[in-house]
Amino acid sequence: MIPATKPTTTDQPGAHLRLVSDRSAGAAPGITLSGVSKTYRSRDGDVPSLKPLDFHINEGEFFVVVGPSGCGKSTLLKMISGLLAPSTGKILVDGEQVTKPHGNVGIVFQNALLLPWRNILSNVMLPIDMKRLPRQEYLLRAKALLKLVGLEGFEKKLPWQLSGGMQQRASICRALVHDPKIMLMDEPFGALDAMTREKMNVELMRIQRETGKTVLLITHSIPEAVFLADRVLVMTERPGAIAAIYDVPLPRPRSLDSMADPAFTELVQRIRKHFFTQSALD
């Protein structure tokens, strides 16, 4: 495995704003997949969803997976969060094998999935309720996170009173509130309009830099992948397998101008070639 373009968090601007607690120096930090595959059993026989995958995501890395729909990306995400057991192979998070939901992840789906009967603040506090953590301590953290994403003053609003982009920002706060090491994002901005989406990309990059989380993001958009990622994993069509893993040579911090960089366009072009022979991305 080729190491990524060194995504160290400490020497980056804004590192002093990190909301993470300092990590214990455990064995093999990050996420390791070895021989992980998934086959669904259905009435018509076994349906392979993922071919055996081997890769490692470094701690604090921004790792993006692109692939056609139905290539098992969401399955991958569920397995890392511990909701789904792999058919073969092992998943290690910080050296510990994942067998059941371990709560060390924050998840953001395509839809914000805020509970309509809870106000924004109490939606953000959902993981705290589920994990039975002390509410008072985390209330301050939740408010700080809402401030970080620019939702200060909206704590008492109900989800439907917010725009789609604001709802998605609240759901990012919810994914961060319990201070997980990993953020899993399944096409988080897929439901947003193009302009909001670009804005959210910049914002997400800032949040990731300030919190130092390991991010695994799944997307259909190749430019989005290249723009955000330290490394991009390209997947093949179902059953999903690794087509390639690319290092993104763009320097950080990046802005929307980075998209004009020749290195950016070249990498986008190269990744796009993977899908030429396959059916179009959707």
Place this chain on the structure above:
Amino acid sequence: MAEAKAPSIVSRALNAAWLRPFLFLIFIVVAWDLAIRLFRIPAYQIPSPGDVLAVLWTDWPELLRQAWPTTYATICGFALSALFGIPVAMLIAGSKTVESYVYPLLVFSQSVPKIAIAPLFVVWFGFGIIPKVISAFLLGFFPVVVSAVQGFKSVDPDMVDLARAMQGSRFQVFRAVNLPHAMPAIFSGLKVSVTLAVVGAVVGEFVGSNSGIGYVLQRSIGTFDLPTMFAALVILALLGVVLFWIVDRIEKLVIPWHVSQREDIIFAS
């Protein structure tokens, strides 16, 4: 309302939402009275509104006394529907096995006409309140189950996954996600159920009872006392409306966040 124009009290009253059904009701009553006069419908076929009102006026204490057992049976039957219907729906929605065993039978049981088996309850439980309650329960039960099952099943699986990934226990996730999500559907079932429970109670009174509005109905048909019969129908309708309204109020309290209630929130804030 345009405050600047300062509309007269009369026009403002006429525009009040709660008044509209009453205006429409008055229209219907007038049309009813006119139809009887115009087409010379004999009183033994359809009584005139005046006669019905007269009965309502003079027999008011007696009708109220008879309305009580019906109300009581309705509320008991409705409460049982909710008490059993919601947990049964939880089981059906929660387990494919339970669903495959129970749901088809439940649907099948609904095809059995309750009126046909109501006499059976009289045989089993006598002429008291119990046959009425059971009859009200049997009619009110099904809509609660069907709506609640649909409510529990329509939860976004991603939402449940999200809560589970945060290490929420099954019960925690159910209480935080599934149950509140199913509430609007449960209430729509309860609203149908409460009006059907009235019907069920009356059916129970038809087949074997010596009290209640159903009993009044049957007796007045037997003696061709149509004004009394219509008065009894009015009382039944009122009972249904009041019970429905109570459930509706409770719904507004329990799920103020729901789409159907949002206007109230905007006005309140």
